[in-house]
Amino acid sequence: MTLLKIVKWPAKVLETPASKVTVFDENLKIFTTDMHETMAASGGVGLAANQVNDLRRIITICIPWFEPKVNDEDPASDTEQEGSEKKEWWHDKRFTFVNPTIVKTEGRCRGQEGCLSFPGTYEMIERFLTCDVKAQDEMGSPFEIHATGLFAICLQHEIDHINGVVFLKHMSRLKAGLIKRKLARQKEFDEGDLEL
Numbered sequence: 001m002t003l004l005k006i007v008k009w010p011a012k013v014l015e016t017p018a019s020k021v022t023v024f025d026e027n028l029k030i031f032t033t034d035m036h037e038t039m040a041a042s043g044g045v046g047l048a049a050n051q052v053n054d055l056r057r058i059i060t061i062c063i064p065w066f067e068p069k070v071n072d073e074d075p076a077s078d079t080e081q082e083g084s085e086k087k088e089w090w091h092d093k094r095f096t097f098v099n100p101t102i103v104k105t106e107g108r109c110r111g112q113e114g115c116l117s118f119p120g121t122y123e124m125i126e127r128f129l130t131c132d133v134k135a136q137d138e139m140g141s142p143f144e145i146h147a148t149g150l151f152a153i154c155l156q157h158e159i160d161h162i163n164g165v166v167f168l169k170h171m172s173r174l175k176a177g178l179i180k181r182k183l184a185r186q187k188e189f190d191e192g193d194l195e196l
C-alpha cells in the first residue's frame with residue numbers, strides 16, 4: 001500500500017477532465033486501494049483521481065458514522081449539532097466508483113464543503129439533494145445507486161473533480177476571488193519557507 005501525494009489547487013490537473021477507464025487490471029485495484037488509504041490518512045470522506053495526479057475517471061468515498069453527542073445539560077444542543085442525522089446504509093462503507101455518471105437528480109440543498117486540494121477552506125455550496133449514479137466497480141461490473149444526504153453531496157463534489165471542476169465554480173465570483181487570493185498568498189509563503 002502506498003500513500004499518494006494530494007495535489008493542491010491551482011495545479012492544472014485539478015481543472016483537466018479525466019478520461020474513461022477501459023483497462024480493469026491488477027494495477028487499477030492497487031490504485032483504488034491506495035486512493036482509499038490516502039483518503040483515510042488525510043481525513044477526507046471523498047477523493048478523485050485528479051487529486052492524486054491521475055487523469056482516470058475514478059473516485060473513492062467513505063463517510064464515517066459518528067453517534068450524535070447528547071448533552072444532558074443543554075437539551076437544545078443535540079438538535080443543532082452536525083451529525084444528528086440517522087445512520088444510513090452508506091455510512092462506514094468503502095465505495096469505489098469507476099466511470100461514474102449522474103443519471104438523475106432531485107431537489108436542492110446547501111451545505112458546508114471542504115476539499116483536500118483546498119486545505120483550510122470551507123464554504124456553503126448549493127447541490128442537488130439526491131442523485132442516482134451509474135458506475136462500474138474496480139472489476140468493471142456495472143452498478144447503480146441512489147444517494148441521499150452527505151453521500152449525494154460528496155458524489156457530486158467528486159464527479160465534478162473528474163470533470164475538471166473545482167468547488168470554486170459553485171461559489172459567487174466574489175467569494176471565489178477571495179479564496180484564490182488567500183491561497184496565492186499561502187503558496188508564496190510556503191514556497192518562501194522551502195528556500196530557507
Ligand SMILES: [Zn+2]
Pocket residue numbers: 114115116117157161
Ligand atoms: Zn475536492
